[in-house]
Every structure is written in C-alpha cells, then in structure tokens.
Amino acid sequence: MTTRRQFIExxxxxxxxxxxxxxxxxxxxxxxxEDKVLRVAIMGLGSYGTRVAEAMKDCKRAKLVGVISGxxxxxxxxxxxxxxxxxxxxxxxxxxxxxxNPDIDAVYVITPNSLHKPHSIGVARAGKHVICEKPMALNAxxxxxxxxxxxxxxxxxxxxxxxxxxxxxxxxxxxxxxxxFGKTLFFQGLSxxxxxxPKQWRLNRALAGGGAMMDIGxxxxxxxxxxxxxxxxxVTAQEVKTDPVKFKQGxxxxxTFQMGFPSGAVASCLxxxxxxxxxxFFLNGTKGFAEMQPSTGYGPIQARTNQGPIxxxxxxxxxxxxxxxxxxxxxGKSPVVPVDGEEGLRDLVIVDAIYEAVRxxxxxxxx
Amino acid sequence: MTTRRQFIExxxxxxxxxxxxxxxxxxxxxxxxEDKVLRVAIMGLGSYGTRVAEAMKDCKRAKLVGVISGxxxxxxxxxxxxxxxxxxxxxxxxxxxxxxNPDIDAVYVITPNSLHKPHSIGVARAGKHVICEKPMALNAxxxxxxxxxxxxxxxxxxxxxxxxxxxxxxxxxxxxxxxxFGKTLFFQGLSxxxxxxPKQWRLNRALAGGGAMMDIGxxxxxxxxxxxxxxxxxVTAQEVKTDPVKFKQGxxxxxTFQMGFPSGAVASCLxxxxxxxxxxFFLNGTKGFAEMQPSTGYGPIQARTNQGPIxxxxxxxxxxxxxxxxxxxxxGKSPVVPVDGEEGLRDLVIVDAIYEAVRxxxxxxxx
Numbered sequence: 001m002t003t004r005r006q007f008i009e010x011x012x013x014x015x016x017x018x019x020x021x022x023x024x025x026x027x028x029x030x031x032x033x034e035d036k037v038l039r040v041a042i043m044g045l046g047s048y049g050t051r052v053a054e055a056m057k058d059c060k061r062a063k064l065v066g067v068i069s070g071x072x073x074x075x076x077x078x079x080x081x082x083x084x085x086x087x088x089x090x091x092x093x094x095x096x097x098x099x100x101n102p103d104i105d106a107v108y109v110i111t112p113n114s115l116h117k118p119h120s121i122g123v124a125r126a127g128k129h130v131i132c133e134k135p136m137a138l139n140a141x142x143x144x145x146x147x148x149x150x151x152x153x154x155x156x157x158x159x160x161x162x163x164x165x166x167x168x169x170x171x172x173x174x175x176x177x178x179x180x181f182g183k184t185l186f187f188q189g190l191s192x193x194x195x196x197x198p199k200q201w202r203l204n205r206a207l208a209g210g211g212a213m214m215d216i217g218x219x220x221x222x223x224x225x226x227x228x229x230x231x232x233x234x235v236t237a238q239e240v241k242t243d244p245v246k247f248k249q250g251x252x253x254x255x256t257f258q259m260g261f262p263s264g265a266v267a268s269c270l271x272x273x274x275x276x277x278x279x280x281f282f283l284n285g286t287k288g289f290a291e292m293q294p295s296t297g298y299g300p301i302q303a304r305t306n307q308g309p310i311x312x313x314x315x316x317x318x319x320x321x322x323x324x325x326x327x328x329x330x331x332g333k334s335p336v337v338p339v340d341g342e343e344g345l346r347d348l349v350i351v352d353a354i355y356e357a358v359r360x361x362x363x364x365x366x367x
Numbered sequence: 368m369t370t371r372r373q374f375i376e377x378x379x380x381x382x383x384x385x386x387x388x389x390x391x392x393x394x395x396x397x398x399x400x401e402d403k404v405l406r407v408a409i410m411g412l413g414s415y416g417t418r419v420a421e422a423m424k425d426c427k428r429a430k431l432v433g434v435i436s437g438x439x440x441x442x443x444x445x446x447x448x449x450x451x452x453x454x455x456x457x458x459x460x461x462x463x464x465x466x467x468n469p470d471i472d473a474v475y476v477i478t479p480n481s482l483h484k485p486h487s488i489g490v491a492r493a494g495k496h497v498i499c500e501k502p503m504a505l506n507a508x509x510x511x512x513x514x515x516x517x518x519x520x521x522x523x524x525x526x527x528x529x530x531x532x533x534x535x536x537x538x539x540x541x542x543x544x545x546x547x548f549g550k551t552l553f554f555q556g557l558s559x560x561x562x563x564x565p566k567q568w569r570l571n572r573a574l575a576g577g578g579a580m581m582d583i584g585x586x587x588x589x590x591x592x593x594x595x596x597x598x599x600x601x602v603t604a605q606e607v608k609t610d611p612v613k614f615k616q617g618x619x620x621x622x623t624f625q626m627g628f629p630s631g632a633v634a635s636c637l638x639x640x641x642x643x644x645x646x647x648f649f650l651n652g653t654k655g656f657a658e659m660q661p662s663t664g665y666g667p668i669q670a671r672t673n674q675g676p677i678x679x680x681x682x683x684x685x686x687x688x689x690x691x692x693x694x695x696x697x698x699g700k701s702p703v704v705p706v707d708g709e710e711g712l713r714d715l716v717i718v719d720a721i722y723e724a725v726r727x728x729x730x731x732x733x734x
Binding site for chain 2: 186
C-alpha cells in the first residue's frame with residue numbers, strides 16, 4: 001500500500017533525478033528539508049545591515065546571497081566581502097526585477113522606518129518572502145497594508161524580532177508559562193540609550209516616524225507582551241522632553257507608559273534617547289521574579305530569577321534569528337513567540353495608542 | 368559691647384545657677400547641649416511601636432519614658448520591659464493630662480493613619496512636641512490642620528521618615544547633589560509587599576485612609592523627591608485590582624504612578640500590596656546611576672552606583688532617627704532632608720493627586 005505522502009515523496013525523488021544536474025545548488029527543489037537554505041538579500045547596507053551580514057556567516061539554514069542598495073560603492077564592497085554575485089545586486093530603481101531571480105528566496109528590509117512599508121510591499125509583489133526590521137512600519141494602518149500585500153502575494157512576512165529566539169529570554173518565558181513565578185502581576189521595561197549624532201535618520205520624524213519609542217521603546221512593548229504572555233487592554237503614557245533642539249516636534253525623547261492586561265497584570269515602561277544604564281526587564285509574580293539586564297541589547301543577555309542566574313551560551317542573536325526564520329519559511333516551523341506580521345502589527349497598535357495617550361492625556365482602550 | 372545674643376546667653380547662665388538644684392535630671396534647662404536627652408512617650412503600642420521602643424534602647428539623645436495605650440495589659444508589660452514609671456502612663460481618655468507632666472518632652476504617635484491627625488493635635492495642645500508616624504495624615508487638608516495646631520502650640524511636628532537619616536541613602540543624595548550622576552532624569556521606585564492578614568487595620572479604609580499607597584507607596588513618592596532633589600509638578604496614576612474581596616472599595620491594591628519634575632526628570636513608581644521582591648529605587652542620570660534594593664525596608668539597605676557598592680555600617684534606622692530628631696528638637700539641628708510637617712504635607716498633596724488621577728484618569732497639576 002502506498003500512502004499519498006509516500007507517493008509525493010517518491011514523485012519528488014524521481015523529479016530530483018531529472019532536475020538535479022540542471023539545478024543550481026540553491027534553487028533545487030529537491031534538497032532534503034534539513035539541507036534547504038534560505039537565500040537572503042539584504043536591502044539597506046547600513047550599520048545594522050552589516051551586523052546581520054556578519055552574523056549570517058555562521059548561519060546553517062540562511063545564506064546572504066544578494067543586496068539592494070542605492071550606493072554603488074557599498075554594493076561593490078559587499079560583493080567582494082560576502083562573495084555576492086553581480087546578478088544578485090540591485091538598487092532601489094530596479095529591485096522589483098528580483099522577481100525574475102530564482103536564486104533569492106527572501107529580502108531582509110533594513111531601511112529607515114518610513115521605507116519599511118513601501119519596500120516590504122515591493123518585495124512581496126516581486127514574489128519574495130519579506131523579513132522586515134522592527135518597527136514593522138510607522139503605524140498600524142501601514143502594518144495592515146503590509147500584511148495584506150504579503151497575503152495577496154503568498155509570501156511570508158516576518159519581523160526582525162531577534163529577542164524571540166534568544167535562549168535566556170526563551171527560558172524566562174518557559175518558566176513564566178510553567179507558572180514558576182506564580183501569577184505574574186508586574187512587568188517593568190526600561191528601554192533606552194543616550195543617542196549620539198543629532199543628524200541621523202533616527203531623529204528625523206519623516207524617516208523614523210517618531211523618536212525613541214519607534215526604535216527602542218518598542219522593545220519594552222514587545223517584551224511586556226512576551227514576558228506576560230498576554231495582550232494589553234489599555235495604555236497610558238506621558239512624555240517629557242529636555243532637549244527640544246535635538247528632539248524636534250514629533251520625535252519623542254522620553255516617554256513613560258503603562259499597559260494593563262486582562263489578568264490584572266500591569267506593565268510600567270520607559271522609552272528614552274537620553275539615558276544609558278537601562279536595557280532592563282523585570283517580571284514579578286506571586287511566587288518569584290525574573291530580572292534581565294541587558295535584556296534586549298546585542299548581548300550577552302544576563303538573566304536571573306529568584307532561583308539564581310540563568311546560564312546559557314551566547315550566540316549572536318542575528319545568527320539564530322536568521323536560522324530560525326529560515327526554518328519558519330522553509331519548514332513551516334512555529335516559533336515559541338511569533339515573529340509574523342500579526343505580531344508586528346500588535347506592537348504598532350500599541351505604539352499608536354501610546355502616541356494618542358501622550359497627545360490626549362487619556363487612557364486608551366485596546367479592546 | 369554686649370550683643371543681644373550675648374545678653375540672652377548670660378541671662379540663661381544666671382538662671383541656671385538658680386534653678387539647677389531644683390531641676391530633675393531630665394527637665395533641667397541647664398544641661399549642656401550634648402547632654403540633653405529627648406524624653407519620649409510612645410502612643411500606640413503595636414508592632415511598629417515595639418520596634419521603635421527596642422531601637423530606642425540604643426539611643427544617645429532620646430529616651431523612652433512614657434506610653435499611651437488603650438490596652439492596660441500592654442501598659443503593664445511595657446512598664447516592666449522598658450522601666451517606665453506609672454506616672455508616665457496614659458490612655459486615650461486621659462492623655463491630655465500629659466501637659467502637666469514635666470518629664471515628657473515629645474510623643475511619638477504610632478496609631479492607625481486616621482488617628483494621626485486627632486492624636487497629633489491632642490499632643491500639640493498638651494504642649495508636647497509631636498513625632499507622627501508616616502503617612503502624616505489621610506490627606507493634605509488634615510496635614511495642614513496638624514501643622515497649624517503645632518504652630519499655634521509652639522511645638523515641633525516631625526514625621527517618622529526614618530530613611531531621611533539612613534547612611535547609604537544620604538550618601539546617594541550627597542552624590543546626586545554633587546552632580547556625580549550628571550543630570551538625573553529618571554527615578555524609579557518599586558514599593559510593595561504581599562500583605563497578609565486581611566483583617567488588619569491597614570486594609571480598613573476608615574482606619575488606613577486607603578491601601579498600599581498610604582502605607583508603602585508613599586516611600587516611592589518621598590524617595591523620588593529626596594533622590595531627585597526637586598518637587599514634582601504633575602502626577603498621573605493608574606490603578607489595577609486583582610482581589611476586590613481583600614482590597615475593598617477605597618483600599619488600593621496596586622497603583623502605578625508617574626511624576627514630572629521641573630528639570631524634565633520623570634519618576635515612574637509602583638505601589639502594591641500584592642507582590643514581594645520589590646523595595647527598589649533606581650536613580651539614573653546622564654553620567655551615572657544609583658540602585659538601591661532594599662531601599663526603604665528596615666535594612667540593611669543595599670546601594671550601588673556606577674562606581675560600585677556603597678559601604679556603610681547598618682545602624683537600626685529608628686535608633687538614628689530618634690537621636691537625630693532629638694537633635695532637631697533640642698539643638699535646632701537642620702537635617703539634610705527635612706522631616707517636618709511641611710515635608711509630610713508635600714507627600715500628602717501628592718497622595719491626594721494620585722488618588723484624583725486614578726479617579727479621573729487625568730494628569731493632575733501640582734503647581
């Protein structure tokens with residue numbers, strides 16, 4: 001007796017025999033699941049793009065194979081440094097032609113925030129999977145458009161939430177879900193750093209869509225959700241600004257915000273571009289606590305609970321992220337904490353509510 | 368030439384010569400300044416009153432000499448345990464007669480919150496200095512009445528802010544004032560513990576005037592003020608309640624609150640009766656930080672800054688407090704952080720604003 005599955009497997013094997021000699025190493029549809037590699041182009045060759053490229057050198061399931069950049073000299077440098085073939089190099093005028101390139105599976109969009117939406121939609125319409133750096137977009141409306149475009153194109157939309165794959169973070173989450181901290185009633189996230197160059201795009205409202213909240217405060221939003229394992233039902237927020245020259249209208253310097261959850265848990269968070277010594281998560285429950293500092297930096301992350309420190313080897317976050325994202329896209333793997341467009345959208349809904357709370361002074365309901 | 372001051376000093380000396388043989392050891396106005404001892408009666412012989420009594424055994428400038436209690440058996444026990452003479456023992460019906468007792472200088476009011484006002488005013492009208500446990504009263508209006516009554520009676524009104532004399536706290540304050548942390552932009556206070564017996568007076572609205580905020584949240588209010596060295600100009604607050612049976616109407620279980628300061632600093636605080644693992648202060652500036660945990664418990668307090676731990680011998684807080692309060696009353700000493708009625712009132716104004724913010728959802732201006 002032959003099951004349908006066995007039949008498909010046999011069919012694939014026979015296809016393999018035929019296509020193997022003609023297929024490139026990467027485009028073959030016949031590689032065994034665990035041998036498949038996600039072939040990624042990076043769009044935006046700035047400092048974070050470089051960090052991802054370096055991290056991908058150690059990936060087992062993902063490989064940097066292409067670039068999209070508006071700067072020809074950067075493309076030349078990357079071709080040489082990462083062995084990228086000329087045929088996989090694009091600029092912002094011609095990158096839609098990537099749809100005709102069978103050797104690229106996904107594009108990691110690492111451009112300024114305001115370009116995430118148009119670039120992600122452009123990539124989706126070119127038939128490639130989208131990995132979009134956080135924040136996914138400037139607001140929830142943009143996020144919804146991106147989700148729709150990716151659905152219509154039949155491609156994955158993943159958001160660059162590297163912490164969702166970080167070992168110590170996942171261990172704290174595991175213990176929270178297992179009830180080891182009892183009923184978790186309080187999350188505190190202190191996210192921020194003292195930002196440098198006042199001319200960078202992160203301080204440009206048009207490109208960043210805001211200030212510290214879009215860049216670093218979102219870690220506390222996201223962290224509150226994955227640490228508590230609940231979705232907030234209300235938000236309040238307060239803004240203070242000590243340097244209106246550096247932090248212009250619409251560019252938030254410091255915002256404190258609070259979120260209430262269905263269980264009665266509350267999150268109290270700080271987002272700032274004016275202080276260092278932060279990057280701290282604190283999760284408190286009726287039976288115990290977890291404390292992480294650094295909690296979302298590039299690591300190594302430090303975590304301890306009421307039972308002592310959590311020990312785990314540090315692996316470059318972006319290496320794990322890209323390998324895990326390859327497994328999501330290639331194998332249909334489900335991550336413990338989602339990294340899909342819906343997950344990104346949840347944070348954007350909260351960002352919108354925080355800005356509205358700052359503007360109106362009101363408690364914003366999320367239900 | 369003789370100044371007015373010299374004249375008064377000389378006059379005092381001549382008075383001394385006359386009165387010395389007739390004065391009791393304690394009531395003599397002629398003891399040298401450093402020999403003077405503040406003779407204190409404790410009103411309210413509960414667990415905190417006992418803690419103060421024990422701590423006073425080691426005092427150099429203050430001495431427990433009397434008690435006021437509604438429980439005769441407690442009075443008998445204290446007479447024996449602390450060597451208190453029968454003539455210095457009062458109950459709530461006759462304690463006003465303390466005005467005729469020259470051997471008591473001050474009364475430490477350690478009764479439930481709602482009794483602080485009537486008891487403090489009663490003590491003041493009996494001509495004795497008032498030391499009132501925190502919170503000074505149920506609200507600012509009561510606090511103002513107490514200040515006025517003490518002014519009219521010509522007696523001191525001090526509030527039991529033991530942290531204002533704690534060594535590590537004072538060292539962090541010294542460094543903040545010296546600019547060692549740069550511009551301090553953020554204070555976080557996490558004040559709370561999991562409260563036990565649901566029948567205790569602290570969970571009775573009529574006696575406590577509220578819940579966790581009145582008892583433990585006030586440490587974060589007060590701490591924000593002495594750590595930042597500024598007075599807040601606005602307050603926002605959010606309440607959550609997970610156990611409405613234990614925490615009845617008007618008894619707050621958990622409140623998050625925020626305060627804005629003229630410098631642009633912001634305080635983000637938690638007050639709760641539902642969690643342990645708190646009692647944490649964090650002061651962050653542009654050049655450094657201080658972290659304290661425990662920050663306001665009975666100690667030893669632990670403090671560290673960006674430069675490392677602050678080391679200092681632990682001295683029972685109430686011992687130092689009572690010696691220092693004796694110096695304030697007897698010598699006119701000025702403490703680094705005030706403990707007078709005006710200081711207590713500032714916290715009550717903020718407590719009122721927090722409750723109003725919870726009730727209305729609005730940002731409450733304090734100016």
